[in-house]
Amino acid sequence: MIFSPSKDVDIANLVTFYEGLHNDYEFYKYRTRLGRTDKERFDEIVSTILQMGELTFTDEFSHFVIHQKNASWVGQGLREFQKQLFNQSERYENTPDGFVVDCYKNETAFFIGMLSTEDYLVLLADPWARKNGLREFEIRLVLDGLPLNDNRILSLLDAIELQFGTGERWSPERRRLSKHAVSNISVDVSKYIADDHGWVEKVICKNPLHDEDEFVARLMSTGSNIVTGQKYIIASPHQMGDSQPNRVSINNIVLTDFSGIARFGARNLTVSVQEIN
Numbered sequence: 183m184i185f186s187p188s189k190d191v192d193i194a195n196l197v198t199f200y201e202g203l204h205n206d207y208e209f210y211k212y213r214t215r216l217g218r219t220d221k222e223r224f225d226e227i228v229s230t231i232l233q234m235g236e237l238t239f240t241d242e243f244s245h246f247v248i249h250q251k252n253a254s255w256v257g258q259g260l261r262e263f264q265k266q267l268f269n270q271s272e273r274y275e276n277t278p279d280g281f282v283v284d285c286y287k288n289e290t291a292f293f294i295g296m297l298s299t300e301d302y303l304v305l306l307a308d309p310w311a312r313k314n315g316l317r318e319f320e321i322r323l324v325l326d327g328l329p330l331n332d333n334r335i336l337s338l339l340d341a342i343e344l345q346f347g348t349g350e351r352w353s354p355e356r357r358r359l360s361k362h363a364v365s366n367i368s369v370d371v372s373k374y375i376a377d378d379h380g381w382v383e384k385v386i387c388k389n390p391l392h393d394e395d396e397f398v399a400r401l402m403s404t405g406s407n408i409v410t411g412q413k414y415i416i417a418s419p420h421q422m423g424d425s426q427p428n429r430v431s432i433n434n435i436v437l438t439d440f441s442g443i444a445r446f447g448a449r450n451l452t453v454s455v456q457e458i459n
Contacts, residue, residue: 183257183266184386185277189411193251193286194446197409199416200245201452202296206356210349211443212323219319221268228264230341231303244295250311251284253277256416263293267309288317292444297335300326304443324352324443355439357401364390364432368458371430372414380424385417385455390432401437408449409437417453430455
């Protein structure tokens with residue numbers, strides 16, 4: 183899991199770094215709201231999802247963000263999300279360089295995982311900051327068509343004993359910045375995450391859009407401050423191998439409005455970086 187400080191922004195606004203859900207065609211979204219939920223009920227639902235063998239998705243195709251007023255924790259995997267959602271005391275105490283987390287009464291959490299080729303499970307939660315339990319909890323399905331007749335998904339809904347509403351169309355607003363448009367941008371690297379062989383898998387670096395409010399406002403109709411308030415991002419390496427330079431250049435940027443599948447102002451930022459030529 184990765185810690186990322188940010189500006190002191192609205193607790194409801196967060197930045198995600200999910201690399202899936204990149205197609206531009208129309209999706210259908212379904213939702214069910216559970217409201218206030220205790221840890222036992224949440225654990226029961228997650229355990230049931232994990233036991234549905236046909237719906238098992240790997241950590242590689244899942245992503246979560248847990249957000250407080252001036253900080254976020256980013257990770258992969260439904261089990262890890264389940265663990266960290268109620269692990270506030272440890273997360274708040276183990277920040278780098280003595281960083282002090284500014285605590286609102288609850289956090290905002292977002293999980294997304296791929297169920298199949300273009301079907302996704304989304305969990306939205308507002309965990310209390312100083313006690314166990316969720317102030318709000320919703321489950322959403324983002325599917326590539328109507329009607330909801332996939333037997334695997336219907337079996338999941340029966341197992342967790344929940345009913346979903348009517349599907350609504352959703353086409354995410356997306357803006358892509360080409361390599362040509364960002365070729366002169368370089369940023370400092372904070373940390374590299376490598377595999378067992380030393381090959382770089384993720385790069386934590388300065389956000390190239392940090393404080394660029396006017397520029398981002400021209401790209402997206404709303405929510406530019408959500409992205410520009412993020413000091414650091416999690417980027418993907420482009421042909422970097424085991425190289426770990428102090429600065430990298432931006433290869434491309436994709437900015438997607440995720441607020442249609444969240445209860446809050448969510449923006450997804452995917453960035454590819456490479457060695458400076």
